[in-house]
Amino acid sequence: MRLLLSAILCLALPARALDPIRVSDSVYFIRGETGLPSAANRGHTSNAGFVVTREGVVVFDALGTPALGRELIDAIRRITPLPIRRVILSHYHADHYYGLPPFKDLGAEIWAHRAARGYLASEAPRLRLAERRETLAPWIGADMRLVPADRWLEGEESFRLGGLGFRVFPLGPAHTPEDLAMAVEEENVLFVGDLMFAGRIPFVGDADSRAWIAAIDRIVQLRPKVLIGGHGDASRDAASDLRMTRDYLAYLREKMGAAAAELEDFEVAYANTDWSRFAGLPAFEAANRRNAYNTYIRMQGGDK
Secondary structure, eight states, X not given: OHHHHHHHHXXXXXXXXXXXXXXXXXXXXXXXXXXXXXXXXTTOOSOEEEEEETTEEEEEOOOSSHHHHHHHHHHHHTTOOSOEEEEEOSOOOHHHHTTHHHHHXXXXXXXXXXXXXHHHTSSHHHHHHHHHHHXXXXXXXXXXXXXXXXXXXXXXXXXXXXXXXXXXXXXXXXSSTTOEEEEEGGGTEEEEEEEEETTSOOOOTTOOHHHHHHHHHHHHHHOOSXXXXXXXXXXXXXXXXXXXXXXXXXXXXXXXHHHHHTTOOHHHHHHHSOOTTTTTSTTHHHHHHHHHHHHHHHHHTTOO
């Protein structure tokens, strides 16, 4: 009954049109809302972006529900009638790829890293879908389908479209095994998905945090004029705006690594850790304990 009432309430609320933010001559992004995915925010917590060229549009990520995917298409259409040629997927987490079905229906070509194939073949995406049908009703329904890539990438790929050069390259395994970034060469704009959580605690999950830190260092060395992550504002100072994510990951590894090395009980280690530097950030209560536990288990298993 609670889910039914929530669905009725959500359907009664007017949808807020997605508002593209222009960051360069050709590049726009959609900023997700702060917080965890819920029926109240329609699952709209992640970022997506698109690049308008003379010959068509390239999209980076697809948002967290089919309805949001359609709204992203509508936002693109308010700017250009040109065809949407390609969707580059940063990684296969639900808040970034559940919006793919309407793009697939339009005939857009989906690119992702081949490391995601193992995830899609496992039980995990089916379990996540069942959870999202509960927590994101009515935005995720029984007809929701999981869309695989049309082209699975392994290494770096470059292409040109409408006068612009694009470079798509792996930065994982880090946040996920399949992390992909996309650079718009002439405008020096870089999309990096969830390797940057701007202004909030990142979701670590079972990430390779050591490789994630190395990926952040690589991003900083690329010196993008504009950096767009998977959550939060775009950045015009990559080194500064990536510092919080890097420092947080390093702190997790330091504290949980020491506890694992000393065979200290996780509950004791967590309670004795000073989290005050990060406790005021959005998503701390929702994510930090799980992040710490997963880091503890990973480092207990020999990740040094």
